[in-house]
Amino acid sequence: MDTARTDTFAGALRAAIAERGLGLERIREHLAQHGVKVSLATLSYWQSGRSRPERRSSLAAIGHLEEILALPDGYLASLLGPPRPRGRWLKRVPAQPMPISALWPEPDQVDWAVRQVDTSWDGRLTRLSQHDFVTVGPDRGERAIRSRHVLRAEADGADRWVVIAQVDQPDRQLPVLRPLRHCTVGRLVAHPEAGLVVAELLFDRTLCRGDSIVIEHELVNRPPYPPATDCGRKFRLPVREYVLEIAFDPSVRPVECVQYRRSDGQGETVRPVEVDTGGALLGVALDIGPGSYGFRWKWPDGR
Known part of the structure; x- marks a missing residue:
């Protein structure tokens, strides 16, 4: 043939x-x-x-x-491949998804790393829900990010999810990846000079078309902790629901907080938000991506 x-x-x-x-x-x-x-x-x-x-x-x-x-x-x-989108999602799913590296500041480095892992299922897993929970310590450093993903397979055989993490200061130690629920770590590529980690999270079962799975993992930073002035997620493909929680240590509260949302082909929209009485920021975005979503803030001394 x-x-x-x-x-x-x-x-x-x-x-x-x-x-x-x-x-x-x-x-x-x-x-x-x-x-x-x-x-x-x-x-x-x-x-x-x-x-x-x-x-x-x-x-x-x-x-x-x-x-x-x-x-x-x-x-x-x-x-x-995955079914063609219908209804309100029709305009949100790109006919030709952007490369995995497209939303990162150093795409060549990300391209090199993702070629070392299996990304063949990335476009055939529908992102039903993603939830990031970020903790910030008393020194204003980012301690960890715990992530929960609800995924649905659009073809038989889906068995992994790829995680990409990059620290802003390449001289800092790379975070430790910890699988928490329904997954284990497969191939992991560390690029310390670029501050980059790319890894496979292998599902505890192979999915058939239409099956869903919930996986959880955590990225734990090592001291000295990276200073936290913003946190968000980049979306290559649409997500029906994205939840972002940032929990600050009770001894430190940021000021001048804003929530941002950037859609593919459009500018960034920003709106002011406030830390709640429990010392946290909470954002919920529906039908987000391609693009990015998150929070930025300053500390009381202007940093």
């Missing part, structure tokens, strides 16, 4: 049909014999790329197509 035409579902289907010399009517009849009703127009749309199987009734045809076209089990299914 011509591999130049098989890097997409439509190309693979079209090439397999041509190789087998089958007409669409013959394929339609074969599917009907197995209780799967697909019109000739739909089959034509699938091989032209105008549409693809997404509904449950359409997805049921994939295995039978692989059988009649003498393709390996799961071959066509592996080329489908």
Whole structure:
């Protein structure tokens, strides 16, 4: 089979049909014999790329197509990728996601690091919810970030999540990555000169399409702790819900706090916020990304 035409579902289907010399009517009849009703127009749309199987009734045809076209089990299914977004998310999911390194200040260094790990599942995990909890110590240093992710697999086989962390001062020690729930550390790449850590978090089970998982991990800084004047997250792909909590030590409270939100292709929006009575900042963003979201603040002495 011509591999130049098989890097997409439509190309693979079209090439397999041509190789087998089958007409669409013959394929339609074969599917009907197995209780799967697909019109000739739909089959034509699938091989032209105008549409693809997404509904449950359409997805049921994939295995039978692989059988009649003498393709390996799961071959066509592996080329489908995540379902096309619908409704209000339609404009939020980019047709061609930006590179993983795009939102980082030194993209070449991030590119080098992510090539050492497996990022093949990154675009096939829907970010349903992400929650970061940051603690700031009495010395105004960032102690740790605990993160919780709720993810849904859009293809069979998803088994890992990639973490990227970069400290602002490269001369500081890199944070320690601690898996907390439903994951373990796989390959880890440390680049001390760039202040960069990239690591795989391996799920405790392999996901099937439609499965969800909750994973938690923590990035723990080592003294001297990096001074904290801002905290946020970069989003390469959309997240339905993002929660950011920053807990300050009772002995120190920041001033002039602002919440920022930056969307891809748009400017940054900023609004003033206040630390609550418990000494924390709380932000909740819905349908965020691509872009970034977080808080910035100053300390009483102006730093």
